[in-house]
Amino acid sequence: MLKKIYKIIIIPYSLFLLYLMFLGMGRFQYDDNLITVEPVFSTIKFIQGAMSWKDIVVIVIGNIVMFIPFGFLGWIFPELRKLKTLIFTFVSAIVIVEALQYFTRMGIFEVDDIILNTFGVYLGWRFCRFIEKRFSYLVL
Structure with missing residues (x-):
């Protein structure tokens, strides 16, 4: 049951994330x-200079949490059940997205985003394995 729901939700969710990464949250095209x-270090500097805890949660924690669902991609693409393959595939994809932000000037190419997003995928992968072991009757 969970796999069926995931298959229905992941594409609109991915499109929503792309919207946020290029157009949402008050984005504008940079001059450079x-x-x-x-x-x-750039994340540490951001945290130190943040105006509020809300900024920290939205940006830093959000960059992790928003990518947790991609840790479940093995439910759709069996080859992505292997952590190494999932991480390699995800890092390749997120580097392309970050590069598009750079070239369109609709965001900043940030190495920390890649690291935080990938950590989110890893947490999702761990959570997926946990669900499969503990709640296998729901996964089908």
Whole structure:
């Protein structure tokens, strides 16, 4: 049952995420192409300079949580049940999305986004394995 629901929801969810990454949340086209390649330190600087906890949760935690559903892609594509294949495929895809943000100037190519998004996929993959073991009768 869960697999059927997931198959119905993941495409609209993916489109919604792409909307957020390019047009949502007050996005605008930058004058220049921007890139941040300073892993982890740029997120730490962001947290230190954040105006509120809400900003931190929305940006940092959101970059993790919003990508958890992609850890379940093995339910649709069996080859993505293997963590190594899932991570390689996801990182390839998210680098393309980040590059599109850079080239369209509708966002910033950020290495930290790639790291946080990938961590979300990993958590999703772990959660998926947990659900399959504990609640196998719901997964079908």
